[in-house]
Amino acid sequence: MGLPVRIETRTGDTPAHKRTRQIARPPDILLTTPEQLALLIAHREAADLLANLRCVILDELHALVTSKRGDLLSLALARLHRLSPGLTAIGLSATVREPDELRRYLVPQRPSLTLPEAFPSSPAGEGGRRAEAMADLVVVKGGARPDLRLLESNRPLPLAGHTAHQSMPAIYELIRQHRTVLVFVNTRLQAEYTFQELWRLNDDVLPIALHHGSLDAQQRRRVEAAMAAGQLRAIVCTATLDLGIDWGDVDLVVNIGAPKGASRIMQRIGRANHRMDEPSKAYLVPANRFEILECRAALDAVEAAAQDTPDARVGALDVLAQHVLGMACADAFDPVHLYEEIVSAAPYAGLAWEDFEAVVDYVATGGYALRAYERFAKILRGPDGLWRVRDARTAQQYRMNVGTIVESAKVKVRLVRSVRAKPGTILPKTGRVLGEVEEDFAETLSAGDTFLFSGEVLRFEGLMEDEAMVTRAGPGTDPAIPSYAGSKFPLSTFLAARVRALIADPFEWDRLPRQVADYLVQQRSRSVLPGPRDLLVETYPRAKRHYITAFPFEGRLAHQTLGMLLTRRLERAGLRPLGFAANDYGLAIWTTRDISERIAHERNFLAELFAQDMLGDDLEAWLAESAMMKRTFRQCAVIAGLIERRHPGQKKTGRQVTISTDLVYDVLRKHQPDHLLLRAARQDAATGLLDVRRLGMMLERIQGRIIHRALDRVSPLSVSVMLEIGREKVYGEGADEILAEAEAQLLEEALG
């Protein structure tokens, strides 16, 4: 446009000479990331560099504030407000439920400080509560309503499953009729499956591409470039393209599978047609009968322009620890001043002084009650009361480990020549890299297992160092490893409530496709349909086992946690549970002994089974060994700098040298259960992988509202959960059961 304005970018890929130049001669506008901003404010020159900063613009703010990345950004923003008091912060969002939460995020908060008496200078208690600090709100009215429809299928949909294979011909037809279609799915494996199915139907050889986070970066760049050039007719993609991809002339969005949240689906629809005056066009494609209900609920929500973005976060302590070290790298800090700055960031407005002290203590020497590391302290308090970073090496360590995104360890997938090697034979390390898979997944593969990746069925040959060697499986081979095929995102509380209301109200069923209405009628005649606030529990025998299914509709994560806890309680009650399966709507547990009989003879058995106190000792006992809790702890340990990040390209060192965070978790839990990192992991467990908070709200909701039916066979509703068995990993199978089975094989050989 010829304006005399210099715009530059600064990301992890920006070369060192350009970074240095940007510090010496800052551009007028800098496009950057939260991680790079954290590094900038930790720079020794930060105060001079940023003193005249005039404006900060945060795009897609709703998506940032719900993560630890948002916590990190809020702390940086607090520092920017202090360095440049006249600063204007602007947030942009198209999908937000509570605009006030974003408005608070943008400006310094003035919480009533909780400094102890020792700090009389603090402004605590001055004139009671002040007016809330919030940014101004500007709402852009108008814009065409989205044209959103359910893709109706003539064929009956299955009761479970996420592949939507019945709808592939219809989706292919839509691709033929439009210029460019974005086909969204919820997981990488669904993306792989859909891509393969569409190409199976692709008689016109339309350019259809695949895009997800595990593919090789070069491959992704090629797809993006082709899209921008208008060379593609369709891209099958995951959440990697949810935000901000405005290239290409997309005239239709197809969303396969349940939308999981109203705001999420709105964001995706927004990828089609960016002109304000024309509607975005989109189809929702349910993959099973329950997803029809969920899609219907989402359509209603979009019609009502209702949003369900998650609640504002309480700032994480591990992120704060990272920030405190960064601030010591920037300059010596006075703890009271730094505390005042930190509580001006909305997520940390409620931070207690004692917790801040604990964080500083953690950064200095690890925060251990056994004060063993005083002489190795990373930050030191001088006689002037100011904290300083120990040395240049510590500052360098901070810079190498900045950020809140902890990638799970990945292994490269390399396509090698089709050799049928004997097990244990070393394969030649040549051939093309197809992308990466999680180490956790690769570790569960045995030679000969087949799985879907990069649009093909691959045969796993073995792991070599940090690479998974694969060959192409023969034509017609079905992938044998049923990697997790469900949704990555749990059903939002808001949509769950709408689904429960839909089920409870027969007058609403007219709006549902016939097959779903029939299904609900059957459920009503064979068992019962629960009211919107009720919990339906069914018990029934099947194939010499006894089953209990429950339908809380609280999302897969909360149900998995509930399943683990209920299994413990059933074990203690002597019912001998064998395992359980969960999906977004409910869970099923199977036992050796008869649950129906027990409920009939013992009043209050169910009420006690689902009592809120399961979030006490039972939760504690389970957290001690939960693999998900250990993963959560590992992430906190990396963010807080206890464990160094593994950088891409860095050789995996032997396990004898590295230290496993699982061992650290076990030892720390035993010897200092209130340690800062355990508290941080616990806070994450409340909303993250374990969704304990949502489980707690559910247990409260259903008190006195459990409806039990003892059936002589499985009900239509329960079938949907039963079908998850075998499709997903079965929980509750202990390490010893696996080991016992492996041991039995040895005995068999010895005897046979």
Next chain:
Amino acid sequence: MALGQRLEKTSKPTGLTLAGEAAVLDLSGALWLPAHRTLVVSDLHLEKGSAFAARSGQFLPPYDTRETLANLHEAVLRHEPERVVALGDSFHDARGPERMEPGDRAMVAALQAGRDWVWIAGNHDAAVQEGVGGRYAETLTLGALTLRHEPVPGPAPGEVAGHLHPCGKVAMRGRAVRRRCFVSDGARLVMPAFGAFTGGLNVRDKAFEPLFATGFTAHLLGDGRVFAIGRQMLARD
């Protein structure tokens, strides 16, 4: 999570005959030689946490030493040995004993009281010779058994060694279980690392090949007992 009956750690001792001598594989990772009233533990790596803090500023919890000693204490109570042999790499580094907390030091002394205590020299702690009680030895011979830290390549009947930190992995039906283990072919034995912060080397690693030319059985430390797993059921990492 073990849904079945949880077994007490002492309930099912796993016996083994090693070069003609009776040996019991304790679920803690210790080896009990009843004929010699001797308990053997390998690779304690005491003060590994503080070694990381001193060297790289990584503040791992400084509780690994007391955790390891507590586990050893339990094993000692179970078997009431007349002799305890620490099979090398007892300290993570030569300065480990200096960094040890007074309480942990007292615990070591209490464990040593009234019994013969032998520190076998390892590669991490070869320089540690004094100040932590007991006596020192390069190797120790007990009947048909030779106890040393690092296994010698090629056949070595009767050798009991550590150093390698063996771990076995079983992958089945989409789940993988990786545990510390004893490895033996009936002639020699490699012991698991006993220390709370010690990781492990997969027994399918080539480091084990020169030791077991004709195959081996790995005895994995489960939650409730020790499991004997054949080589063909063990996965690589």
